[in-house]
Amino acid sequence: MKARVHVMLKDGVLDPQGExxxxALGALGFEGIRGVRQGKVxxxxxxxxxxxxxxxxxxxKLLANTVIESYRIEML
Structure with missing residues (x-):
């Protein structure tokens, strides 16, 4: 049995990696990107x-910092 956990910063929390x-995408010539949020799986x-x-x-307890991150669980 497997589980997949998607962890993302909550809305309103600054995401320096996403920024x-x-x-970088803008510097590579990609236009129209208003924002990027980066998470982990x-x-x-x-x-x-x-x-x-x-x-x-x-x-x-460990996988997500629930103060600033939300998570979603997929049971596979």
């Missing part, structure tokens, strides 16, 4: 029977 990507290979509640606990 750097937006600036974490794939977990889980033992059978590991539920979404356990993955949520992992996110809350």
């Amino acid at each position: 750097a990507v937006r600036h 974490i794939e977990l290979d889980l033992a059978d029977g590991t539920g979404e509640d356990t993955v949520r606990e992992m996110c809350d």
Whole structure:
């Protein structure tokens, strides 16, 4: 069983990496980009029977900084 966790900065939190990507894309000639938000994807290979509640606990304790980040879990 696998789980995929998508972690992104919450709206309103400054994203310096996203801003750097937006600036670099503009320097490469790409136009019309108003903003970029950068996040991370974490794939977990889980033992059978590991539920979404356990993955949520992992996110809350380690995988996401819930003060400034939100996350979404996909059970695969």
